[in-house]
Amino acid sequence: MIPFSKISITELEKKYIEESFINNRICGDGIFTKKCNKWFKDYCNIDNFLLTTSGTHSLELAALLAELKAGDEVLLPSYTFVSTADAILLRGAKPVFVDIDKRTFNIDANLLEEKITKKTKAIFIVHYAGIACDMDKILNIAKKYNLIVVEDAAHGVLAYYKDKPLGTLGDYGCYSFHETKNFVMGEGGAIVVKDNDKFQEAEIIREKGTNRSQFIRGQVDKYTWYEVGSSYLPSDILAALLYGQLSRSKEILQKRMLVWNNYNKRLEELEKEGKLIRPYIPDYAKHNAHMYYIVLPTEKIRDYLLQNLKNNGIEAVFHYIPLHTSPMGIKLGCKKGSLPVTEEYAYRLLRLPLFPDMSIDESNYICDKIFEILK
Numbered sequence: 001m002i003p004f005s006k007i008s009i010t011e012l013e014k015k016y017i018e019e020s021f022i023n024n025r026i027c028g029d030g031i032f033t034k035k036c037n038k039w040f041k042d043y044c045n046i047d048n049f050l051l052t053t054s055g056t057h058s059l060e061l062a063a064l065l066a067e068l069k070a071g072d073e074v075l076l077p078s079y080t081f082v083s084t085a086d087a088i089l090l091r092g093a094k095p096v097f098v099d100i101d102k103r104t105f106n107i108d109a110n111l112l113e114e115k116i117t118k119k120t121k122a123i124f125i126v127h128y129a130g131i132a133c134d135m136d137k138i139l140n141i142a143k144k145y146n147l148i149v150v151e152d153a154a155h156g157v158l159a160y161y162k163d164k165p166l167g168t169l170g171d172y173g174c175y176s177f178h179e180t181k182n183f184v185m186g187e188g189g190a191i192v193v194k195d196n197d198k199f200q201e202a203e204i205i206r207e208k209g210t211n212r213s214q215f216i217r218g219q220v221d222k223y224t225w226y227e228v229g230s231s232y233l234p235s236d237i238l239a240a241l242l243y244g245q246l247s248r249s250k251e252i253l254q255k256r257m258l259v260w261n262n263y264n265k266r267l268e269e270l271e272k273e274g275k276l277i278r279p280y281i282p283d284y285a286k287h288n289a290h291m292y293y294i295v296l297p298t299e300k301i302r303d304y305l306l307q308n309l310k311n312n313g314i315e316a317v318f319h320y321i322p323l324h325t326s327p328m329g330i331k332l333g334c335k336k337g338s339l340p341v342t343e344e345y346a347y348r349l350l351r352l353p354l355f356p357d358m359s360i361d362e363s364n365y366i367c368d369k370i371f372e373i374l375k
């Protein structure tokens with residue numbers, strides 16, 4: 001069986017985890033959390049970075065910082081993970097789903113303005129597969145209508161829009177380090193906050209509404225309760241695991257890229273024959289080989305290929321079921337047929353196995369099988 005995803009853990013990660021025990025400081029914001037912060041500062045020039053307990057919690061924190069409330073409307077794609085929409089709903093605001101661009105599966109920036117009303121407060125975008133959204137267009141619209149931009153960059157760690165890391169272009173950027181992502185800590189994430197005052201507020205909310213972070217840094221001699229908060233800081237054991245992954249980021253990215261490029265080269269012929277469509281990378285995007293997907297001519301062919309790959313020991317998988325057609329979407333009053341591109345393309349997409357320690361032989365075997373099955 002070739003699994004869809006497999007973590008790549010070396011002696012380095014194990015050594016750092018052990019060190020976290022020796023440090024005798026396994027709660028949040030310990031030595032390895034600081035090392036992760038410094039890594040993002042040194043390698044990506046990212047300031048105002050906080051590790052969190054998940055990508056989901058980063059989005060919830062962003063929604064709190066954006067002060068979303070009942071009566072506010074928030075634009076987002078329907079083709080995303082539930083957490084993007086949950087963060088909005090948990091604040092009592094209303095998600096307004098926008099169709100996607102069929103080439104990138106990202107929110108279609110050309111459709112944003114027609115969905116904006118007096119109630120619109122924010123846009124939550126998703127950089128699907130680590131391929132950047134059309135940020136200039138999105139940021140111009142946000143500026144024109146005074147909207148907050150939250151980047152769901154769960155897939156987008158170390159991917160870029162022009163020369164800027166994803167997650168650093170909007171007001172808030174949300175990363176995921178879930179075990180299926182490029183760099184893993186089991187469950188975990190991070191938030192990047194553009195505004196310095198909002199960053200201080202983020203530190204407080206993340207620490208149960210207290211200024212404990214300032215206390216730990218020695219800036220105040222006792223800490224106290226400032227506002228409503230929660231606990232969004234991960235254990236330093238998990239930060240140690242992540243720091244090992246970040247230290248190996250070049251190797252991990254290179255290995256993923258080799259597999260991604262091999263798929264892309266091998267499947268070019270099938271695209272020319274009209275049997276499938278390969279991922280589209282706009283000129284402004286530098287992706288991070290987070291995902292390799294193909295788009296089949298119909299749902300029926302997609303399902304046929306999926307089943308036959310499975311029969312050959314290959315775990316290919318589909319992805320999001322459009323949120324607006326889910327039971328929750330229907331409860332929210334969304335209508336089937338309202339987002340035609342999302343509804344068609346979600347059912348034509350198939351993701352192929354991709355993980356750092358996957359061999360070129362394995363990806364060649366998968367391509368051979370795709371050729372055979374689609375014949």
Ligand SMILES: Cc1ncc(COP(=O)(O)O)c(C=O)c1O
Binds near residue numbers: 084154
């Ligand atoms: C687009 C998107 N946003 C958010 C999340 C949530 O991240 P996490 O699993 O770290 O909570 C995911 C998870 O896969 C995702 O794909």
